[in-house]
Amino acid sequence: MLPFAAKWDEEHFFPVETIRKAAELGFGGIYVKPDFGGSGLSRLDASVIFEQLSMGCVTTTAYISIHNMCAWMIDQFGNAQQREKYLPGLCSAQVRVHNAKTIFLKLFSIAIGFLLFNRTKQRFWRSC
Numbered sequence: 001m002l003p004f005a006a007k008w009d010e011e012h013f014f015p016v017e018t019i020r021k022a023a024e025l026g027f028g029g030i031y032v033k034p035d036f037g038g039s040g041l042s043r044l045d046a047s048v049i050f051e052q053l054s055m056g057c058v059t060t061t062a063y064i065s066i067h068n069m070c071a072w073m074i075d076q077f078g079n080a081q082q083r084e085k086y087l088p089g090l091c092s093a094q095v096r097v098h099n100a101k102t103i104f105l106k107l108f109s110i111a112i113g114f115l116l117f118n119r120t121k122q123r124f125w126r127s128c
Helices: 005-010 016-024 043-054 058-077 080-091 097-127
Strands: none
Touching: 005 058, 016 058, 043 058, 058 080
């Protein structure tokens, strides 16, 4: 990634093929269990991977990191149907950008709902 990073940033280019090659190496689902195509590695393993990738291109590494966070959230909190539907595509980086945005927005709204529910519940228990 290093030889191309500056050019990609200048041209606002998103390196889809580079992301897919990274996924072939197992970087599309670093924390995801192997059942759905993930690598099943730890957070420490991911830290080392991201540190090394960022030496080549920080921007692309940031995307891969966020991509992995979304895949992990589905693996950790999704039901079996959601795992089967989304994880193989995420782990192989074969998800289209439109689908990735949709998945992110769904996850974001679920997370906000969860946060609001827990805050309301905490306030209720504190007031009792």
